[in-house]
Amino acid sequence: MSGRKSTQATVRICGASSDGGQDVFVHISAVERAGLSGLPERQKVSYEIQVDRKRGKSSAENLRV
Structure with missing residues (x-):
């Protein structure tokens, strides 16, 4: 497990x-x-936050609907 x-x-x-x-x-x-082919507005999703250590920005990964 990644710990995320x-x-x-x-x-x-x-x-x-x-x-x-x-x-x-x-x-x-x-x-x-x-x-997935897309994410429609108001779709409920689960995800993990991944931080790019070089840029300091975060994004959602491992999406599950």
Whole structure:
């Protein structure tokens, strides 16, 4: 196990108003690796947050619907 904590959230389109929770970027490659063709708005997903240590940015990985 990687030790990363799984989180659940609802998909929203960039620029749409947030529900107050933390925003996490999801790259299309993570969607494709999960075997999905896309993430419709309001889709419930589980994911792990991965931090790029070089750039200090975080993104969602290991997506599950």
